[in-house]
Amino acid sequence: MDDDYVEAVLDLVARIPAGRAMTYGTVAEVVGDELAAAGLARRGGPRQVGQVMARAGSGVPWWRVVNAAGSPPARHTTRALALLRAERTPLSADGTRVALRAAIWFPD
DNA sequence: ACATTGACTAATT
DNA sequence: TAATTAGCCAATG
Numbered sequence: 696m697d698d699d700y701v702e703a704v705l706d707l708v709a710r711i712p713a714g715r716a717m718t719y720g721t722v723a724e725v726v727g728d729e730l731a732a733a734g735l736a737r738r739g740g741p742r743q744v745g746q747v748m749a750r751a752g753s754g755v756p757w758w759r760v761v762n763a764a765g766s767p768p769a770r771h772t773t774r775a776l777a778l779l780r781a782e783r784t785p786l787s788a789d790g791t792r793v794a795l796r797a798a799i800w801f802p803d
Numbered sequence: 804a805c806a807t808t809g810a811c812t813a814a815t816t
Numbered sequence: 817t818a819a820t821t822a823g824c825c826a827a828t829g
Contacts, residue, residue: 718812719811739826740811742810745809746825746826763813
């Protein structure tokens with residue numbers, strides 16, 4: 696995984712507005728598009744995004760990236776939910792996952 | 804080269 | 817809704 700890829704992922708995550716969220720899959724798609732636009736080969740998928748976040752995600756709003764079901768990473772569930780609540784991210788009724796329909800964000 | 808492992812996903816039950 | 821299963825892509829041993 697080279698630095699170009701890592702940077703692309705971190706830059707994108709850093710642009711997610713407070714109160715919104717993106718899924719790993721969507722992040723992967725957008726990053727893929729950016730690479731293609733830059734003339735580079737499309738690579739990576741949701742799991743690669745996860746790898747990057749696990750290794751280098753500490754400096755960006757990682758809690759705004761959730762899985763396809765709207766759940767934050769299993770290891771940081773409680774912490775992530777607290778942060779999401781704090782910034783008024785739309786959550787499901789039980790408060791354990793992000794309400795994707797309302798909170799999903801796609802870059803302009 | 805092969806097997807295992809993940810901050811994953813989509814389809815099936 | 818929640819558990820299971822089979823794909824998935826790249827890193828690591």
